[in-house]
Amino acid sequence: MTSLSIQNLSKTFPGNVHALKDFSLEIGEGELVAIVGPSGCGKSTLLRILAGLEEENTGTVRLGSRVLNGIPPKDRDIAVVFQSYTLMPHLSVADNLGFGLKLRGEKKSMREAKILEAAKLLNIEGLLQRYPSEISGGERQRVALGRAILREPKVFLFDEPLSSLDAQMRLQLRVEIQRLHQRLKVPMIFVTHDQSEALTLGDRVVVLNQGSIQQIATPEELYLRPANTFTASFIGSPGMNLFHGSLQTSAAGTHFASSALNFLLSAEQAEKLRDHAEIIAGIRPEHLHSVESGGKLSGKVTAVEKQAGQTGIYLQNDATSFSVKTITEPVTKVDETLKFDFSPREIVFFNTKGGFLLPIHNVGDK
Numbered sequence: 001m002t003s004l005s006i007q008n009l010s011k012t013f014p015g016n017v018h019a020l021k022d023f024s025l026e027i028g029e030g031e032l033v034a035i036v037g038p039s040g041c042g043k044s045t046l047l048r049i050l051a052g053l054e055e056e057n058t059g060t061v062r063l064g065s066r067v068l069n070g071i072p073p074k075d076r077d078i079a080v081v082f083q084s085y086t087l088m089p090h091l092s093v094a095d096n097l098g099f100g101l102k103l104r105g106e107k108k109s110m111r112e113a114k115i116l117e118a119a120k121l122l123n124i125e126g127l128l129q130r131y132p133s134e135i136s137g138g139e140r141q142r143v144a145l146g147r148a149i150l151r152e153p154k155v156f157l158f159d160e161p162l163s164s165l166d167a168q169m170r171l172q173l174r175v176e177i178q179r180l181h182q183r184l185k186v187p188m189i190f191v192t193h194d195q196s197e198a199l200t201l202g203d204r205v206v207v208l209n210q211g212s213i214q215q216i217a218t219p220e221e222l223y224l225r226p227a228n229t230f231t232a233s234f235i236g237s238p239g240m241n242l243f244h245g246s247l248q249t250s251a252a253g254t255h256f257a258s259s260a261l262n263f264l265l266s267a268e269q270a271e272k273l274r275d276h277a278e279i280i281a282g283i284r285p286e287h288l289h290s291v292e293s294g295g296k297l298s299g300k301v302t303a304v305e306k307q308a309g310q311t312g313i314y315l316q317n318d319a320t321s322f323s324v325k326t327i328t329e330p331v332t333k334v335d336e337t338l339k340f341d342f343s344p345r346e347i348v349f350f351n352t353k354g355g356f357l358l359p360i361h362n363v364g365d366k
């Protein structure tokens with residue numbers, strides 16, 4: 001088994017488009033790394049370079065000790081599963097699955113045994129005699145996965161393979177990919193713009209924006225300690241609320257003060273933040289709880305969005321807009337003014353130069 005090492009990869013397209021900037025990542029044997037970011041952040045460019053379909057400007061890709069730069073796609077031992085299924089319409093599911101094995105000259109009996117094994121793994125053994133036009137989108141994507149497995153690649157790359165499927169099928173295939181991941185023990189990269197997919201599938205998640213890595217971390221770490229304000233607002237649905245303010249001292253102690261929000265810092269927070277006159281405070285929507293009176297933050301409800309088992313409430317005050325997430329049934333409606341409180345321990349802080357997380361004893365710490 002072999003790990004995948006990507007070092008200092010950069011790619012610029014004509015028109016001075018920096019699709020990938022100094023991208024480095026090590027993926028261990030049997031590790032699944034999810035790459036998530038907004039449209040145009042460079043996800044597909046990265047996969048295309050790894051697969052050998054696009055040439056990098058600088059950087060090195062190694063599979064174990066073997067340098068892959070310059071090696072044609074078919075000789076890389078890398079399988080790619082794309083968003084749209086690339087099945088051959090005139091071949092049955094079994095023949096689509098076995099196509100690569102046939103090209104490699106495998107004997108019919110061996111081919112049939114391997115096809116059946118892959119089909120069982122993906123729950124498509126009942127479809128082997130059908131043609132691509134006779135199966136559903138989810139089933140076609142399973143066949144594409146099966147074909148990739150049968151190549152016995154040393155690396156799997158997934159380029160948004162679930163995005164054209166309906167929600168239920170997406171969930172089912174997610175589980176299949178997790179099972180494959182546990183079974184195959186090869187490095188896997190899963191690219192998606194869907195953060196919930198990235199957070200559920202990835203052992204680690206890379207957040208990418210405008211070609212640059214914003215953070216590489218476990219899903220929990222990303223959520224609790226986002227490295228910067230981009231990750232903070234990108235991860236989470238809705239993302240973290242961010243308030244720009246300053247530190248002010250009164251007889252009671254050091255306050256975070258902004259036109260929307262004013263609260264007293266703990267002694268530890270005040271000590272760690274004392275060199276920062278200007279600062280950004282971040283709080284997750286689910287850490288704001290509604291109170292009858294008092295509260296540190298208030299706003300007028302602009303929208304209420306019910307999701308399964310939880311509700312997002314969007315609010316606006318004179319200074320800013322923010323959001324709240326609750327699992328209790330909301331007894332609120334648009335235009336109502338609500339007050340909120342939170343525990344200062346659930347606040348994270350970022351500097352204003354670059355928006356980087358300031359390390360303080362924080363959310364999720366024991």
Ligand code: ATP
Nearest residue numbers: 013014017019038039040041042043044045046193
């Ligand atoms: P999406 O999620 O929308 O598919 P992505 O994260 O996969 O986006 P890429 O397709 O990697 O993004 O594109 C990264 C940037 O490079 C974008 O700004 C895109 O417009 C640009 N780009 C990609 N391919 C080319 C090309 N062949 N020529 C010029 N620019 C390109």
